[in-house]
Amino acid sequence: MTDRAVLNIILDNEFEDRFQKEPNKAVDVILPLLNSNPLLYKCIQNFYKRVPINRLLVGDGGCTDDSISVLKQFPRVEIFDHTEFVSQGFSIKKLIEACETEYMIYFHADVFLEEKWFDVMYANREKNPWFESGRKMVTLIVWDPKHDQNERAYSGSQFGLSSALKKVAEKIDDDFLQRNEDLIIAELVGMENYTKVTETFHYHQMLSKRGEKEPPMLLDFIPPKIRRKDDPVWEKRIYTMQWKGLVKYCEPNGYLRNGVRSSIKILRKLNAFEDEKEKEWVNNTNPVWFDIIWGRTNISDVLRKLINKVF
Structure with missing residues (x-):
């Protein structure tokens, strides 16, 4: 899309x-x-x-x-x-x-x-009983770059006297004003007559491509790293449900094992994991997971992590 x-x-x-x-x-x-x-x-x-x-x-x-x-x-x-x-x-x-x-x-x-x-x-409805599509991420993030604290001008939403801008227009030729017009117009108006109003603002759109004549802004694109604000009460509840849900309803495989271990690791940091209590629960619920959680580290998991780091 x-x-x-x-x-x-x-x-x-x-x-x-x-x-x-x-x-x-x-x-x-x-x-x-x-x-x-x-x-x-x-x-x-x-x-x-x-x-x-x-x-x-x-x-x-x-x-x-x-x-x-x-x-x-x-x-x-x-x-x-x-x-x-x-x-x-x-x-x-x-x-x-x-x-x-x-x-x-x-x-x-x-x-x-x-x-x-x-x-x-x-x-595809007759090929598999349940399936999903691919996905592309769309991120809408609003942040304040503090442009109003900078000395230079930034175009996007400016307001003023027509007469002042008409005097500026008299000096402009069809030559070098391109992506620098905000700076030059402010200078021609006279910086002593130019200011910033900080009581309001506009939303400036940042897309990967703004027009047909402008190359896409893709080379340095880094997907945003999004993390939740720390909330120990929420984390204890969610990560407990996360690992227990996987243990109760699933058999262990590579990525599920990692999911269980990651959740338990977080709970340990939060002092919210009681080994003896949870050992009893796992034994009564789905004991095939017991050695996965408390046994020796699976060598295949270690190798997989090393390979992922290298490649």
């Missing part, structure tokens, strides 16, 4: 309901939810445009924002009160049980679908 395709989704204000055109392909869609981001309306609007939705089944885990009122603006939405459930997984279970169509879709509330998503997925 190109930058422009993502932008078109965000700016699209026309509601289209694909179900009205292709009811024979209609599927139930499940959406577990505990609050959402400001683009929820656009995400759901995109779902209805791309997918013939029979019913949108929403598990409300206790939303405290406007998510539910946003969802109620769409047709064939059914809201289930799941506020009493401890885990999102149990909410998903109940939503699955409520599905009535032969095929179903499970969405997160923070994704956009490219134009052919449903057609491609529907064409």
